[in-house]
Amino acid sequence: GENVEQHPSTLSVQEGDSAVIKCTYSDSASNYFPWYKQELGKRPQLIIDIRSNVGEKKDQRIAVTLNKTAKHFSLHITETQPEDSAVYFCAASNGAAGNKLTFGGGTRVLVKP
Amino acid sequence: NAGVTQTPKFQVLKTGQSMTLQCAQDMNHEYMSWYRQDPGMGLRLIHYSVGAGITDQGEVPNGYNVSRSTTEDFPLRLLSAAPSQTSVYFCASRRQNNEKLFFGSGTQLSVL
Numbered sequence: 001g002e003n004v005e006q007h008p009s010t011l012s013v014q015e016g017d018s019a020v021i022k023c024t025y026s027d028s029a030s031n032y033f034p035w036y037k038q039e040l041g042k043r044p045q046l047i048i049d050i051r052s053n054v055g056e057k058k059d060q061r062i063a064v065t066l067n068k069t070a071k072h073f074s075l076h077i078t079e080t081q082p083e084d085s086a087v088y089f090c091a092a093s094n095g096a097a098g099n100k101l102t103f104g105g106g107t108r109v110l111v112k113p
Numbered sequence: 114n115a116g117v118t119q120t121p122k123f124q125v126l127k128t129g130q131s132m133t134l135q136c137a138q139d140m141n142h143e144y145m146s147w148y149r150q151d152p153g154m155g156l157r158l159i160h161y162s163v164g165a166g167i168t169d170q171g172e173v174p175n176g177y178n179v180s181r182s183t184t185e186d187f188p189l190r191l192l193s194a195a196p197s198q199t200s201v202y203f204c205a206s207r208r209q210n211n212e213k214l215f216f217g218s219g220t221q222l223s224v225l
Contacts, residue, residue, distance in 0.1 A: 001172070009153065031201065032212050043203065043216040044156070087156055103155035110129055111156075 002027040004092050006104025014112055018075040022105045026071070028090040032099065033066060033073045038087045038106075047088075048075070059073035080111045114139050119204050119217035126194040126224045132186035134189040134220050145187040147179065149200040150219075156203065162187055163209065188192070194224045204207030 003026040010054055013019045025033075034049035050057045050064045050073065057064050061080075066073040092106040120135045138145065146161035158171030162181040176198060178190040187206075191198060204217040 004155075006155070034212065034214075036214075043218050044214075045216070046213050049212070084135075091156075093212060095212075100158060100161065101212075101214065102172070103148075105153050105155045105158070 002030060002092055002094065002102040004090060004102050004104040006090050006107055008107060009105065010108045010110070012110045012112060013080050015080060015082060017080055019084070019109055019111075021075045021088055021090065022072060023074070023092075023104050023108075024070075024072040025092040025102075026093070027094060028068075028071065030093045031095055032093045033064070034091050034101070035062075035064060035075050036089045036091065036103075038089065040086070044089060051064055077109075080109075082111050082113055085109060085111045116140065117204055117206055117215050118216035119202075119220050121220060122202075122218065124220060124222050126191070126222065127192060128192050128196060128224060132191050132194065134202055134204075135190075136187045136189065136217060137185050138187075138204075138206040139182060139185065139214070140206065140215065142155075142206035142215070143180065143184070145204065145206045147177070147187070147189045148203045148205060149173065149198075150203060151200050159189065159202075190207075191222075196224045198222065204212045 014075045031052035036044040037047045040046040063076045091101045093099045093101045117138045147159040148156040158180040160170045202220045205214040
């Protein structure tokens with residue numbers, strides 16, 4: 001089955017700086033790559049996603065890039081703000097195999113004011 | 114819409130006890146699933162269902178049972194609780210043709 005590795009496990013940045021989280025996946029047939037944000041004590045919520053036919057996608061201060069050849073994708077947060085402090089999860093799924101999402105281990109991001 | 118509703122929010126069990134975690138959604142989603150969240154291990158799929166009467170195993174199904182008698186409800190049963198099942202459990206649902214998952218608020222379970 002699919003295996004998703006996520007790094008780093010913790011990330012501390014100064015407010016206004018950029019944050020980058022990287023994920024690798026094992027199943028070359030995976031074609032959907034979402035990112036979920038989980039604030040302390042809350043449920044995970046989708047913040048951005050990318051499909052395998054696209055190399056990059058942006059939504060305001062967040063962007064995701066995908067390298068299918070290397071089987072890795074990354075989340076970029078620019079101009080970080082205290083409200084960006086949360087745990088971020090990457091995930092991957094294969095539409096032909098039922099779209100079951102396999103999640104990475106999570107990255108705890110702390111934005112210091 | 115209430116979205117995905119989970120009960121209870123907190124539960125403490127003794128080893129060997131059984132219980133059912135409830136999950137209901139009012140979005141007419143065909144797909145429902147249960148995940149457990151453990152520190153450093155992300156969210157791991159326990160069981161999932163693509164529609165009423167259909168269930169299948171995920172990554173970590175042992176010790177858990179599910180059923181899907183209606184589109185709205187997807188309960189998770191622990192038959193004989195073990196300390197290794199101490200975790201936070203999330204129910205999630207989505208449209209069959211849409212990958213976006215909607216999560217419930219979670220159940221924090223402790224097995225002593």
